[in-house]
Amino acid sequence: MLKISANISLLFTELPMLDRIKAACDEGFTAFELHFPYEIPIEELIKVVEKTKMNVSIFNFPAGDFPNGGPGIASISEREAHFRASVAEARMYVEALKPYGVNMLSGCPLKYTKKKLGEKIFIKNLIYAAQRFQDTNTLMLIEPINLYDRPNYLINTTFEAIEIIKKSQLQNVKVLFDIYHMHRMGEDIKKTIINNFSYIGHIQFADYPGRNQPGTGKIKFEEIFNTLKKLKYDRWIGAEYNPKSTTYNSLSWLTQFGFI
Numbered sequence: 001m002l003k004i005s006a007n008i009s010l011l012f013t014e015l016p017m018l019d020r021i022k023a024a025c026d027e028g029f030t031a032f033e034l035h036f037p038y039e040i041p042i043e044e045l046i047k048v049v050e051k052t053k054m055n056v057s058i059f060n061f062p063a064g065d066f067p068n069g070g071p072g073i074a075s076i077s078e079r080e081a082h083f084r085a086s087v088a089e090a091r092m093y094v095e096a097l098k099p100y101g102v103n104m105l106s107g108c109p110l111k112y113t114k115k116k117l118g119e120k121i122f123i124k125n126l127i128y129a130a131q132r133f134q135d136t137n138t139l140m141l142i143e144p145i146n147l148y149d150r151p152n153y154l155i156n157t158t159f160e161a162i163e164i165i166k167k168s169q170l171q172n173v174k175v176l177f178d179i180y181h182m183h184r185m186g187e188d189i190k191k192t193i194i195n196n197f198s199y200i201g202h203i204q205f206a207d208y209p210g211r212n213q214p215g216t217g218k219i220k221f222e223e224i225f226n227t228l229k230k231l232k233y234d235r236w237i238g239a240e241y242n243p244k245s246t247t248y249n250s251l252s253w254l255t256q257f258g259f260i
């Protein structure tokens with residue numbers, strides 16, 4: 001059976017953040033992920049995780065002004081000190097929560113720098129971060145994001161992400177493969193997964209258009225999930241979508257695709 005993780009930054013937003021973890025557990029999820037945990041005291045997160053016995057799949061490194069539309073801190077040379085501080089902060093949360101993965105967002109530097117230079121800085125920072133997580137069981141992830149939702153984002157395709165991993169020569173870094181983003185970029189999702197399976201460390205999904213739950217758009221999720229089963233994919237799959245109405249009314253796919 002495929003393992004499913006609830007992204008509580010987008011799901012169960014009817015509830016306060018910490019209450020969303022129990023809500024996800026009650027609905028059959030066995031793990032949760034979130035974008036940025038850093039405004040929540042570590043002790044409070046640990047308490048809820050221990051009580052619910054939920055796994056923590058992934059969260060992002062602190063990303064500076066990226067969540068508010070800025071370029072972020074991972075691909076701009078003048079922000080290296082800020083980036084290194086973010087690695088230290090992420091390390092504290094990783095040590096406490098022991099997530100499966102931590103995602104390093106490349107940010108949107110292309111308004112301010114050339115792509116090759118942005119990539120060079122990102123790889124330098126990626127190596128710095130990966131070295132500081134080598135002694136943990138937490139996997140480093142990098143995520144391609146479509147250029148329509150986030151213009152000037154550095155990494156837009158699965159191929160670009162894999163090339164960065166190859167150039168960095170790191171063994172503890174893989175691709176966060178977001179079905180919504182890569183469909184938006186015109187990739188054949190099934191073919192991309194099959195051809196690059198060994199590079200994929202985490203999967204997220206939402207339907208297109210709308211970025212809502214499966215069944216509201218054009219993406220063939222049954223085919224994709226069946227492919228993952230045939231490949232014996234045993235890592236987490238994150239439900240990272242905007243419910244079309246309430247979260248509770250958006251969860252029929254859990255039973256439809258055999259997650260619970």
